[in-house]
Amino acid sequence: MAFEVKKPGLATTVQDLGRPGYYHLGIPLSGAMDQEALIAANLIVGNDEGAAGLELVFMGPELVFQDDAVIAVTGAELPPKLDGQAQPTWTAIKVKAGQTLSFDFLRQGARAYLAVAGGIDVPVVLGSRSTYALGALGGHQGRKLAAGDVLDVGAPQRSVAEGHALDPALRRGVAEPAMIRMLPGLYWHRITEAAGKQFFADTWKVAPEADRIGYRFKGGATLEFVPREPPFGAGSDPSNIVDACYPYGSIQVPGGTEPIVLHRDAVSGGGYFMLGTVISADMDQIAQLQPHKAVRFVEVGMEEALDARAERRRNIEAIKAALT
Amino acid sequence: MATRYSFGGDEHIFVEVEEEMSLDAFFKSLSITTAVRESRIKGVTEICPANASFQVKFDPDVIKPADMLAEIKKLEEQATHGAAEIDTRIVELPVFYEDPWTYETQMRFRERHQDPSSTDIAYTARINGYASTADFIAAHAGAPWFVSMVGFVSGLPFLYQMVERDKQIESPKYLRPRTDTPKLTVGHGGCFGAIYSVRGAGGYQMFGITPMPIYDPRQETPYLREFMVFFKPGDIVKYKPIDREAYDTALAEVEDHRFFPIVRETRFALEEFKADPGTYTKKMEGLLHGV
Secondary structure, eight states: OEEEEEEOTTTOEEEOSOOTTOGGGTOOOOSOSSHHHHHHHHHHTTOOTTOOEEEEESSOOEEEESSOEEEEEEEEEOOEEETTEEOOSSBOEEEOTTOEEEEOOOOEEEEEEEEETTOBOOOOBTTBOOOBGGGTBSTBTTBOOOTTOEEEBOOOSSOOOTTOBOOGGGSOOOOSSEEEEEEEOTTGGGBOHHHHHHHHHSOEEEEEEESSSEEEEESSOOOOBOOOOOOTTSOSSTTEEEEEEOOTTEEEOGGGTSOEEEOTTOOOEEEEOEEEEEOGGGHHHHHTOOTTOEEEEEEOOHHHHHHHHHHHHHHHHHHHHHHO | OOOEEEEETTTEEEEESOSSOOHHHHHHHHHHHHHHHHHTOTTEEEEEEOSSEEEEEEOTTTSOHHHHHHHHHHHHHHHTTSOOEEEEEEEEEEEEETOHHHHHHHHHTGGGSSOTTSOHHHHHHHHTTOSSHHHHHHHHTTSOEEEEEEOSSTTOEEEEEOSOGGGOOOBOOOSSOBSOOOTTEEEEEBTEEEEOSSSSOBOSEEEEEOSSOOBOTTOOSGGGSSOSBOOOTTOEEEEEEOOHHHHHHHHHHHHTTOOOOEEEEEEEEHHHHHHOHHHHHHHHHHGGGTO
């Protein structure tokens, strides 16, 4: 089973749930930026939750299926079309051999996930099928899809009824402005108390440089640093540190001007200070932020972070219970 | 040393062994991360040593953040007494300094630089008190470098020069990071050297380029068949300045899979090195060519 890429879309990549275990070598987690959406797409078509699907960014691809298939599109509202006919999202769709799958304009969110029954069958590299394009690793030839690519699909594991869908109450939307919860820490002590308060008070906008490596934000006040003698080896800018590890989700602010939240293809370390880390429960939400979207950072403590994590896990359990 | 602990969200513990860089801080960080790995604490998913700090990623559904923190603090107390000695290897890495490709990239990003009218190497030579770039290159290639961290992108080594502190080269990172850096650029930021394993963004000053691949996801490079990443923390690197002709020759060898770096096994003892860095590193370099 296979499909051919007629048009690749903007930045379409093969992703599964990621490649943990190699961050100490600079090889990031990778995987779907909106993990919950990929899990839902897989379960709708009868796959295991960790099967590889396609991550579609802003603009979908055009694909021609060489065999009959069952697909589902979740995450961002990027409506699929079969031979030009509109199809529902979050729903199992039967595709016949020779049919063309294309996409309408993006209505909401930023990243949609396309699951195909059987999963995308690219080689497993370091335990994952995910694409890490910067390192030319995994996925389809280590890169985003291009016109003319042919991708294999595995054998379907379970049959599902046409129209098998996720209850709309269990589909996550995007709030306005988006509220991203973060735990202050790491090098928080490098900025003044007033600058810390201002960081949470400001409304930030997603900058155009927002990708799988990191999301940059603009529009808030420049941070004021606590004066100090630069430590040996750090470099002279007050935002410089002796190069250290960057936690997944950490917020670095080069020069104190534009915060960058590192995401699934994160650079694993470097020489810019970090204010803290976005809590694990809110990372999926960042994946759905479009450029210019308004965002507020919300300060939380560890207990709230763990409560949010437990709530997210319950949501995923509810999705699994509803679909299997 | 005053170790500082911080949570990185609900999934990481970040540990700064020392605010400034030193090999003592590196070895302490290395010994704690080794202890964390050997203790096989349930729920640990990633252990990432860095230059003078490290982080541990864990699953808070398996181990509570407060318990994870207590485990690491306990291991820190035990780790500080270990001997700072490691079995490692020394590698000769050819560098074509002042090459045309990093020069072209510098010119494209000049407005992001501290001194737009200069080049990265001339600027760094000047602020470090060298009379010429030739003198600077002699110092850069004159003593070996210690791999004190691997990361940023796949297999990129951070390197710390094995000389007295007053001889260490320091330079600021670009005012705003570049969006492009040629693959295998030899760079410098803060007190650290780096070899950019892949093409991409970067903020370090660019001095030259090496023909020697250090990361190969396809694993076609003969010495990367077992694993796609060449460097690991503790490796020691000696640069060998080469000209354009030698660069082109080496590149042709790389393409034909005939290029092999000179690599020798050795043992590094921190206290012996600190007692007399110059003599110690000269002895170590002697291994490369069988002196």
